Amino acid sequence: MQESQARELAAELDRRDQIGWLRERFVVESDGPIYLDGNSLGRLPLRSLARLDQVLRAEWGGGLVGSWDGWIDLPSRVGDELGQHLLGAGPGQVLVADSTTVNLFKLASSALDARPGRSTIVSDRGNFPTDRYLLEGLAKQRGLRLDLVDFPEVEGPSPDLVAKVLSDDTALLALSHVDYRSGALADMTGINRVAHSSGALVLWDLCHSVGAVPIELDSSGADLAAGCTYKYLNAGPGSPAFLYARADLQASLRQPIWGWFGQTDQFAMSQGYQPVAGLGRFQSGSPNVIGIALVDEGVRLLAEAGIQAVREKSLALTSLLIELHDAWLANLGFELMSPRDPRLRGSQVTLRHPDAYRVCRAMIADARVIADFRAPDRLRLGCAAPTTSFGEVCEAVIRIRQLVQSGRHLAEAAQPSRST
């Protein structure tokens, strides 16, 4: 394919883009870099600026402590919105709170308590580090076994493969819905089914799927889930995460951080912890009001566009990227490490290259294309549909091709630093 042909194709796709208007709702500098890292930190919605001003100036500055009347329900109110529009979860099952790491810990701990007599936790050896570490910690504290399974990296865990590694000793299965390395999308319904047939509970990490792919927690029979809001939900660095616990499980779950925000009749200040009946028991301390307001804005934007439209564009973006990879990058030492089948793919394309780190650094410094590197040799190209155009995807691949053809990346240091 000629570069001019590809540019024309991309321009045509941009003209037909049903959610092209959405990009204008974000801070995008006209002379800024091409940003293919929305899967790490989403862009800033313009409305978040006004909302911040309102929360800080009017609500905090003006309303002072009285504003808690409107703030106190934010975790469940925004949780319900998130559940309805992006998670396929009915009300009363989603809470915005804490970080993903803390939520996964709370949920995993409560799940283990709910399966007494079973002594094994199963996860994926390729799972995101924080997930593995917190499970490792829980297993150590409780004298349980953690089985880390080597599922295929590009395709991820399938129901059949999962069925083989579960037993009647499995208390908890913890997996990522979309693999952070390859972008592989797991069959949530199928995996829930095989896990339930062995009596285990399932905990899903939704960090790389929420806001990028439609999720149906209720109808897929999911038990527990958590995810972050600073990636595809665009709520800002360190924004509060969310957790989901299925309604009929809630009464049987006790999370480990007993705090006053989960207490029945919180302001009675009474003796003895007595958790509230519903999901509120998963709250511990004061909610991050400012952060949750920004989650609210992120969710509203995606709800306005509709997650199906976001998904369609995302698949078209990643398909274009893969097509251009095949045409121009495969013969330069790159190898596709994401599923070719769009049904099995999240919203990113991962490429392997022996000089991936240097390519990534040179892309940022020389080519003004921001992507991220994952050890040992992976380049992740995130295609956040609300803020990425087809033209940008095309231009990014052209620049990567030119960069590697010219050998300019070889001038970069070969050592990774801490913050990519």
Ligand SMILES: *Cc1c(COP(=O)(O)O)cnc(C)c1O
């Ligand atoms: C980004 C990400 C996290 C981040 O957890 P934090 O507690 O927000 O640092 C966890 N799991 C996965 C799969 C992620 O992609």
